[in-house]
Amino acid sequence: MNDTKLIDIASALGISVTTVSKALKGYTDISKSTRAKVIEMAETMNYIPNSVAVNLRTNETKTIGVIIPATVHHFFSSVLNGILEEAEKRGYLVIILQSNEKYELEKKQLALLIQKRVDGVLMSLSNETDDFSHINEAIRKNTPVVLFDKIAKRVDCSKVVINDAKAAFDAVSYLINKGFKKIAHFRGSYVPQNSIDRFLGYKRALEANGIEYDSKLVYVCDNNTDFEDGYENAQKIMNEHPDIDAIFAITDLVAIGIIKYFNEAGIKTPDQVAVFGFSNWFMSTVISPKLTTIDQPGFEMGHTAVSILIDEIADIKEHRPVTHQIIELPTRIIERESTVK
Amino acid sequence: MNDTKLIDIASALGISVTTVSKALKGYTDISKSTRAKVIEMAETMNYIPNSVAVNLRTNETKTIGVIIPATVHHFFSSVLNGILEEAEKRGYLVIILQSNEKYELEKKQLALLIQKRVDGVLMSLSNETDDFSHINEAIRKNTPVVLFDKIAKRVDCSKVVINDAKAAFDAVSYLINKGFKKIAHFRGSYVPQNSIDRFLGYKRALEANGIEYDSKLVYVCDNNTDFEDGYENAQKIMNEHPDIDAIFAITDLVAIGIIKYFNEAGIKTPDQVAVFGFSNWFMSTVISPKLTTIDQPGFEMGHTAVSILIDEIADIKEHRPVTHQIIELPTRIIERESTVK
DNA sequence: GGTCATTTCGAAAACGTTTTCGATTCCGAA
DNA sequence: TTCGGAATCGAAAACGTTTTCGAAATGACC
Numbered sequence: 004m005n006d007t008k009l010i011d012i013a014s015a016l017g018i019s020v021t022t023v024s025k026a027l028k029g030y031t032d033i034s035k036s037t038r039a040k041v042i043e044m045a046e047t048m049n050y051i052p053n054s055v056a057v058n059l060r061t062n063e064t065k066t067i068g069v070i071i072p073a074t075v076h077h078f079f080s081s082v083l084n085g086i087l088e089e090a091e092k093r094g095y096l097v098i099i100l101q102s103n104e105k106y107e108l109e110k111k112q113l114a115l116l117i118q119k120r121v122d123g124v125l126m127s128l129s130n131e132t133d134d135f136s137h138i139n140e141a142i143r144k145n146t147p148v149v150l151f152d153k154i155a156k157r158v159d160c161s162k163v164v165i166n167d168a169k170a171a172f173d174a175v176s177y178l179i180n181k182g183f184k185k186i187a188h189f190r191g192s193y194v195p196q197n198s199i200d201r202f203l204g205y206k207r208a209l210e211a212n213g214i215e216y217d218s219k220l221v222y223v224c225d226n227n228t229d230f231e232d233g234y235e236n237a238q239k240i241m242n243e244h245p246d247i248d249a250i251f252a253i254t255d256l257v258a259i260g261i262i263k264y265f266n267e268a269g270i271k272t273p274d275q276v277a278v279f280g281f282s283n284w285f286m287s288t289v290i291s292p293k294l295t296t297i298d299q300p301g302f303e304m305g306h307t308a309v310s311i312l313i314d315e316i317a318d319i320k321e322h323r324p325v326t327h328q329i330i331e332l333p334t335r336i337i338e339r340e341s342t343v344k
Numbered sequence: 345m346n347d348t349k350l351i352d353i354a355s356a357l358g359i360s361v362t363t364v365s366k367a368l369k370g371y372t373d374i375s376k377s378t379r380a381k382v383i384e385m386a387e388t389m390n391y392i393p394n395s396v397a398v399n400l401r402t403n404e405t406k407t408i409g410v411i412i413p414a415t416v417h418h419f420f421s422s423v424l425n426g427i428l429e430e431a432e433k434r435g436y437l438v439i440i441l442q443s444n445e446k447y448e449l450e451k452k453q454l455a456l457l458i459q460k461r462v463d464g465v466l467m468s469l470s471n472e473t474d475d476f477s478h479i480n481e482a483i484r485k486n487t488p489v490v491l492f493d494k495i496a497k498r499v500d501c502s503k504v505v506i507n508d509a510k511a512a513f514d515a516v517s518y519l520i521n522k523g524f525k526k527i528a529h530f531r532g533s534y535v536p537q538n539s540i541d542r543f544l545g546y547k548r549a550l551e552a553n554g555i556e557y558d559s560k561l562v563y564v565c566d567n568n569t570d571f572e573d574g575y576e577n578a579q580k581i582m583n584e585h586p587d588i589d590a591i592f593a594i595t596d597l598v599a600i601g602i603i604k605y606f607n608e609a610g611i612k613t614p615d616q617v618a619v620f621g622f623s624n625w626f627m628s629t630v631i632s633p634k635l636t637t638i639d640q641p642g643f644e645m646g647h648t649a650v651s652i653l654i655d656e657i658a659d660i661k662e663h664r665p666v667t668h669q670i671i672e673l674p675t676r677i678i679e680r681e682s683t684v685k
Numbered sequence: 686g687g688t689c690a691t692t693t694c695g696a697a698a699a700c701g702t703t704t705t706c707g708a709t710t711c712c713g714a715a
Numbered sequence: 716t717t718c719g720g721a722a723t724c725g726a727a728a729a730c731g732t733t734t735t736c737g738a739a740a741t742g743a744c745c
Contacts, residue, residue: 055399056701286627397731
């Protein structure tokens with residue numbers, strides 16, 4: 004536990020702490036000779052600056068916080084990888100917290116992060132969250148926040164998202180163009196923005212193509228930890244509406260539940276009912292038939308969210324005005340077996 | 345940016361910073377009346393202690409670092425969830441780093457964590473790591489380290505693992521008892537301990553059951569990001585040894601690659617060749633046939649690793665002697681379709 | 686009223702840096 | 716020799732807490 008500190012180097016060299024500090028930080032008012040001596044001594048004494056002391060003095064921690072709503076499975080692991088990579092590249096550490104889709108927890112965790120003096124925070128909202136004062140409060144305290152994926156339009160901060168409505172519109176339009184006529188939608192719960200947007204994209208695509216929207220064909224899947232929800236609703240819809248010929252699912256997980264049921268019940272995919280997923284999760288190539296889906300660029304989303312956040316941190320530090328950006332990452336259809344006859 | 349600090353409360357109340365601090369921390373030498381006043385004022389002024397200053401003073405950060413070798417997919421996401429949950433429960437924050445299976449990066453990241461003064465670190469070793477001096481160095485500096493999953497037997501610290509050799513032994517014994525005779529093994533690369541142990545378990549199970557070990561039936565799959573490796577080696581082995589009747593794969597990912605190939609090539613699983621995986625990843629129930637595998641308790645592993653680490657942190661702080669533990673978590677066979685005719 | 690113990694408070698040091706600002710030294714030019 | 720500027724260094728304050736230790740005030744008791 005023999006941490007060497009500035010004062011150790013200083014007394015070893017018979018100079019002041021100030022000089023040591025300045026030499027190490029490249030101040031120009033230190034002669035080359037003493038600078039060399041200091042650097043060498045720091046080397047041999049294996050000096051490592053105490054980050055906590057530096058943080059206190061400089062009022063920055065070079066750390067960002069990340070709050071994600073769900074477990075680190077699936078889509079969020081891609082985002083996380085993007086976050087970790089970009090943060091490391093820019094010299095920031097990242098603290099991860101999971102809100103488990105709970106508003107209260109999310110609020111508490113955000114408070115904890117700003118208490119810990121992180122320089123900024125990245126967050127994706129919980130399904131429960133419909134009050135955003137905690138976020139505004141953080142921003143007011145000069146801790147920049149950037150929202151990704153599950154965002155709130157009403158919060159004034161940077162956001163990086165995909166255009167869920169457009170992606171869903173494209174997906175359903177694709178199905179219509181393929182000749183499917185009675186297309187159901189397995190949607191998510193009612194509050195998260197992306198659940199709403201995907202639903203709206205579905206509805207608009209129908210209307211744009213002269214197909215009447217039928218609310219009876221919309222089922223709610225609000226469990227996003229396993230595929231049981233998709234499985235059960237597939238069973239249900241085949242009883243209630245056996246004549247559907249396609250389902251647009253809000254996530255690949257739901258879609259896989261559907262396909263699982265269809266495989267077991269002897270319902271042919273895509274011949275009797277086609278299935279379209281969302282997110283391009285890893286397992287969408289594992290299932291048989293392979294799932295047609297929307298590629299959602301998680302890695303890139305993490306990347307750019309970090310990038311924007313760190314830029315804003317710098318802006319605030321330099322007292323520049325910060326301008327919030329809304330970045331919309333492109334999605335694309337990945338056509339596989341579950342929709343091609 | 346109107347952070348209120350102790351001194352603000354103190355001057356608002358006309359008392360000293362010391363008294364405010366003590367009142368807030370429940371010191372008994374403060375009268376109930378002033379304590380009440382302080383608490384109320386802190387409340388109305390919305391006081392939040394500056395963690396950085398506290399850290400500097402108390403010399404602890406209530407933060408632990410985690411270094412994982414691979415991307416947060418699959419097994420590690422379970423571990424991570426266990427870590428996050430237990431850490432939160434015990435009042436610790438967690439900083440995540442990925443070494444991408446690189447020794448140099450792992451070393452650098454460990455140094456970074458101790459520079460940041462984390463109270464302890466959890467790590468799972470990279471495939472490249474065969475020098476452990478960086479870990480010993482951390483421990484010598486009083487930063488406790490606990491290794492999980494991919495560990496090094498020679499490092500003197502706590503570890504939480506599964507018994508890979510026994511789990512593999514059980515898996516292969518199971519196959520033998522099921523009547524399979526010519527069992528191949530798709531192993532991992534040569535240095536990680538769990539790759540070695542699973543291979544040894546395979547070999548011993550054969551020998552224990554009077555089946556001669558044949559090194560020709562062992563294939564190396566060292567890519568753990570997708571299932572191509574399993575796919576290609578499955579193709580290869582069916583050319584070179586078409587008479588095998590089972591494959592024990594080092595991971596579910598490899599096993600899924602194998603099954604993918606078999607499905608495409610018209611090779612019946614398990615009738616012609618059975619497949620046994622390892623880890624019980626989520627997708628092992630998605631593939632068809634569903635994969636028989638070993639359940640590896642990732643969540644619990646994260647949980648207990650954190651628990652041990654935090655206990656050691658407390659021991660060090662209280663100057664108690666710390667005794668290292670080696671925890672071996674139980675595994676079990678999950679029998680599914682890929683091995684039952 | 687005096688003594689002593691108890692209760693209640695605050696000054697100050699400490700944690701390890703960074704940075705301002707002034708002091709000292711050095712050197713060349715006049 | 717003197718002067719002025721440049722080069723080099725260090726004292727000290729500051730970041731916001733915690734905690735030791737002593738001082739002051741209070742209360743109890745005779």
